[in-house]
Amino acid sequence: MVIFAPIFIVLFLFVAWKMYSPSTRNCRWRLNRALNKDGKTYQRCVTCGVEVMTEDGAPPKVCLAGQAEPQD
Ligand SMILES: [Zn+2]
Numbered sequence: 001m002v003i004f005a006p007i008f009i010v011l012f013l014f015v016a017w018k019m020y021s022p023s024t025r026n027c028r029w030r031l032n033r034a035l036n037k038d039g040k041t042y043q044r045c046v047t048c049g050v051e052v053m054t055e056d057g058a059p060p061k062v063c064l065a066g067q068a069e070p071q072d
Contacts, residue, residue, distance in 0.1 A: 029059030 026047045035042035040053040048065035 027060075027063040031057070031059070 028046045029043045030046055032042045032044065037053065040055055041057040042051070043054055043059050044051045045063060045065070048063055050064045052060060052064055054060065
């Protein structure tokens with residue numbers, strides 16, 4: 001079991017790095033009601049330029065940069 005310890009340490013550091021990375025922390029979501037569609041709320045991160053359509057109108061809790069291709 002000792003051999004698994006480094007794996008958990010790396011996993012913990014990875015999660016901590018993802019949670020506290022500047023790119024995520026600096027995310028600022030702006031909604032634009034003019035671009036709402038099908039009951040979804042248009043949101044755009046002014047920091048990384050990612051655009052998303054959210055169901056509940058609340059901004060994403062994590063930065064979606066890297067998961068979605070920027071429009072421009
Ligand atoms: Zn962002």
